[in-house]
Amino acid sequence: xxxDSAGLRVxxxxxxxxxxxxxxxxxxxxxxxxxxxxxPVNYTLDGDTLVIRTAAGSKLAAAVRDTIVALEADVFxxxxxxxxxxxVVGQAHAVGDVHEVSRLARLPLAPWTSRTAExxxxxxxxxxxxxxxxxxxxxxTHP
Amino acid sequence: xxxDSAGLRVxxxxxxxxxxxxxxxxxxxxxxxxxxxxxPVNYTLDGDTLVIRTAAGSKLAAAVRDTIVALEADVFxxxxxxxxxxxVVGQAHAVGDVHEVSRLARLPLAPWTSRTAExxxxxxxxxxxxxxxxxxxxxxTHP
Numbered sequence: 001x002x003x004d005s006a007g008l009r010v011x012x013x014x015x016x017x018x019x020x021x022x023x024x025x026x027x028x029x030x031x032x033x034x035x036x037x038x039x040p041v042n043y044t045l046d047g048d049t050l051v052i053r054t055a056a057g058s059k060l061a062a063a064v065r066d067t068i069v070a071l072e073a074d075v076f077x078x079x080x081x082x083x084x085x086x087x088v089v090g091q092a093h094a095v096g097d098v099h100e101v102s103r104l105a106r107l108p109l110a111p112w113t114s115r116t117a118e119x120x121x122x123x124x125x126x127x128x129x130x131x132x133x134x135x136x137x138x139x140x141t142h143p
Numbered sequence: 144x145x146x147d148s149a150g151l152r153v154x155x156x157x158x159x160x161x162x163x164x165x166x167x168x169x170x171x172x173x174x175x176x177x178x179x180x181x182x183p184v185n186y187t188l189d190g191d192t193l194v195i196r197t198a199a200g201s202k203l204a205a206a207v208r209d210t211i212v213a214l215e216a217d218v219f220x221x222x223x224x225x226x227x228x229x230x231v232v233g234q235a236h237a238v239g240d241v242h243e244v245s246r247l248a249r250l251p252l253a254p255w256t257s258r259t260a261e262x263x264x265x266x267x268x269x270x271x272x273x274x275x276x277x278x279x280x281x282x283x284t285h286p
Contacts, residue, residue, distance in 0.1 A: 006198060070181050
């Protein structure tokens with residue numbers, strides 16, 4: 001069992017991906033007008049890629065186009081003393097191909113809000129994030 | 144009730160601060176070797192300032208010294224369809240004054256891991272983040 005300098009158990013890539021698959025909600029980290037920004041998103045796994053659905057005209061869609069982003073997911077108990085956190089860092093891409101959009105639309109992927117399921121623009125927008133760099137930690141409970 | 148373009152209810156500053164006070168765990172967003180980074184942290188409110196406790200020699204302590212960071216907290220139900228998210232953006236500072244460190248040590252603030260409570264360096268490190276810019280959204284449930 002590998003433990004980092006802060007006493008957190010270091011998770012393997014396989015453990016990280018298994019944990020990512022266990023929860024539908026994460027937080028995407030990007031830059032908005034030169035400031036750090038973070039927004040909750042629903043995501044799903046499509047092989048070795050994370051898929052995020054958002055509204056076509058959203059700030060998120062514009063901000064993360066072809067940029068390096070992070071996506072974090074975590075689950076903690078109520079007092080934050082036990083749990084895990086996994087972070088993926090990679091280059092985000094917007095999906096433009098209509099056949100690929102049709103395929104992604106069949107994934108079990110709810111948008112974060114019910115209204116973005118039918119955005120004013122009438123179009124769903126998919127952001128894909130290949131799981132290039134993934135890291136995760138689990139809080140160890142010491143007796 | 145103000146609603147944004149994605150159908151999310153826009154929270155007031157007072158609502159944001161009340162929600163921030165309701166949960167001990169957030170995620171701090173910073174830059175690590177030019178890449179977006181995010182790490183869970185326990186925090187507490189000290190007036191209009193967020194206080195984060197970490198180990199003196201930690202990567203986080205070094206990375207967020209006198210830089211603009213974001214801290215996000217959220218609570219969602221299991222499928223991510225209802226809940227809230229609040230983000231603070233501001234300039235983080237390390238607390239150097241020993242009297243101020245003594246005062247902060249009396250706040251009800253647990254570090255994220257039990258081991259960082261007594262780091263190898265023997266010293267606690269406090270990061271303060273004035274709540275300058277705060278924004279929050281709540282997912283509205285439509286019938």
